[in-house]
Amino acid sequence: MTAADDVLAVDSVAKRFGGVQALGGVTLQVRRGEFHAIIGPNGAGKSTFFNTLTGLITPDSGSVIFEGRNLAGFAPHQRVRLGMGRTFQITRVFPDLSLLENVQVALLAHDRLTLSPWRDASGHRPADARALLERVGLAVPDYQPASTLAHGDRKRLELAITLAGEPRLLLLDEPTAGMAAQERLESIQMVHKVAGELGLSCLFTEHDMAVVFSVASRISVLVQGKLLITGQPEEVRASEQVQRVYLGEAVIEQGAG
Amino acid sequence: MNGARLALIALVGALFLLPLALSDFWIFIAIEVLAFALYAISFNLLMGYGGMLSFGHAAFFGVGAYAGGLLVKKAGLTSLAAFALVMPGAMIAAALVAAAIGFFSVRRSGIYFAMLTFAFQMLLYTVALKATGLTGGDDGLTGLRPPGALAAPANYYYFALLWVLPSVYLLHRLVRSPFGLTLRALRNNPLRVQYSGVDIRSHQLITFVLAGAFAGLAGALFAFSSGNVFPGWLNWTASATPIVMAVLGGVQSFLGPALGAAVYVLLEVTISGSTEYWPLFMGIIIMLLVLVMPRGLAGLLDRRRP
Numbered sequence: 001m002t003a004a005d006d007v008l009a010v011d012s013v014a015k016r017f018g019g020v021q022a023l024g025g026v027t028l029q030v031r032r033g034e035f036h037a038i039i040g041p042n043g044a045g046k047s048t049f050f051n052t053l054t055g056l057i058t059p060d061s062g063s064v065i066f067e068g069r070n071l072a073g074f075a076p077h078q079r080v081r082l083g084m085g086r087t088f089q090i091t092r093v094f095p096d097l098s099l100l101e102n103v104q105v106a107l108l109a110h111d112r113l114t115l116s117p118w119r120d121a122s123g124h125r126p127a128d129a130r131a132l133l134e135r136v137g138l139a140v141p142d143y144q145p146a147s148t149l150a151h152g153d154r155k156r157l158e159l160a161i162t163l164a165g166e167p168r169l170l171l172l173d174e175p176t177a178g179m180a181a182q183e184r185l186e187s188i189q190m191v192h193k194v195a196g197e198l199g200l201s202c203l204f205t206e207h208d209m210a211v212v213f214s215v216a217s218r219i220s221v222l223v224q225g226k227l228l229i230t231g232q233p234e235e236v237r238a239s240e241q242v243q244r245v246y247l248g249e250a251v252i253e254q255g256a257g
Numbered sequence: 258m259n260g261a262r263l264a265l266i267a268l269v270g271a272l273f274l275l276p277l278a279l280s281d282f283w284i285f286i287a288i289e290v291l292a293f294a295l296y297a298i299s300f301n302l303l304m305g306y307g308g309m310l311s312f313g314h315a316a317f318f319g320v321g322a323y324a325g326g327l328l329v330k331k332a333g334l335t336s337l338a339a340f341a342l343v344m345p346g347a348m349i350a351a352a353l354v355a356a357a358i359g360f361f362s363v364r365r366s367g368i369y370f371a372m373l374t375f376a377f378q379m380l381l382y383t384v385a386l387k388a389t390g391l392t393g394g395d396d397g398l399t400g401l402r403p404p405g406a407l408a409a410p411a412n413y414y415y416f417a418l419l420w421v422l423p424s425v426y427l428l429h430r431l432v433r434s435p436f437g438l439t440l441r442a443l444r445n446n447p448l449r450v451q452y453s454g455v456d457i458r459s460h461q462l463i464t465f466v467l468a469g470a471f472a473g474l475a476g477a478l479f480a481f482s483s484g485n486v487f488p489g490w491l492n493w494t495a496s497a498t499p500i501v502m503a504v505l506g507g508v509q510s511f512l513g514p515a516l517g518a519a520v521y522v523l524l525e526v527t528i529s530g531s532t533e534y535w536p537l538f539m540g541i542i543i544m545l546l547v548l549v550m551p552r553g554l555a556g557l558l559d560r561r562r563p
Contacts, residue, residue: 080454092449094442105442109453114439117431121438165454
């Protein structure tokens, strides 16, 4: 079933690597404006699933529909142009470029100007680039090279780069990976706020249950390449199956607290 | 007007006045410096800006040189007017070869990219060696001379300068343009560029073709001052030259590789004039320079960055 208000509709996506069934037919929808978390133990297939959505991996079968368009055959950069922005588990920014240039590259890409060989790149929408840096809460001088940023700020910068492409769907792979506990909550709440302000839909993978339950409007649980359940946070928390997967209630209870 | 701009104007002025102060021998050396400066800058577009270490850049220098030579010797572009077409012809030939090689090579990165460029270059070297009818084989193309008044060393110097200066200016615009900024981003993190909506293979291929075209121009310019082209110009050892020049001068600055080319050529001339073991001394000097100045000669001049 594909409702009109689904931004992303994934249907029976399967992927096998040699003898391992990484994804065993995953069906999932992202509704417009929702903040949708994918959780699951290590090796559950979260990364494979993400890479399937973003075009790094071609699924063996199944379909991915973004805003009514079947993405089969779309290269990663084409998916971005359609309005799917992503961040990476291992933060990816441009260390040698200034903060401003980091965002300007993405603005140029969005404006299809990356092949422009003559005019000065530094003049391209600096005010918009600064506004994006401000939006993600980067208070560092924007002429600094990104290599000087601390880990948390690099994550913010990568979000600003992603937002420069004016995505309608944000795909965040472990957005709080590598952060301290308190920083994680602040970080995800910042992302949640920004996505709300811009009216973006968001699908994210996350390990930290406190983070998940603090912002997710719906949660999908992926286990051994199969979707166990998709539901409201309360439903997922109450699910016995989910509790079994996480070896007792400890993790989920913690998250609720 | 800032100091850097003044220095640049002084440099260009000096380049125009240079032949007045030099003997014919040193004018030939100056032409060699011009050609290799452009060659090294074109190489650095790939390595310094794009992070693409090519082991086969001599292929394009050589193809440009052969194309220039063949246009004069076999296609009969011997008049002064026709000679104007030789340089664009050499650039187009080098660009076409770069497009073919680049099409396959940019699909890989790092050492695999380097190996592919290396392999294609060896292929071209073999062709230059064995297609005797066209290339003269081992003997190469000899007796290449620019036509008419251009045969005078000073005049050919100005001819070369009028090709090199605009080319360097174009490349400088390019590295500061959106294309250049995207290229620097690509060196830092290709996947992030791709996930900003850029077709990175096309971007790298275009860079490869541009670098090849300007290397081809450099090769053709040099061919008519040296008077000949040999298969060795396409050999893999020749591909070390632009690498050494760029590293010597400094890959992080735009003109660094040009400075490196000048120093390299002058060192070679002075040392090879006094000892037959000149490669040994070149090696030692370059080793010391790189050890003392990890950011190259240009790094010494640029005190803004640590």
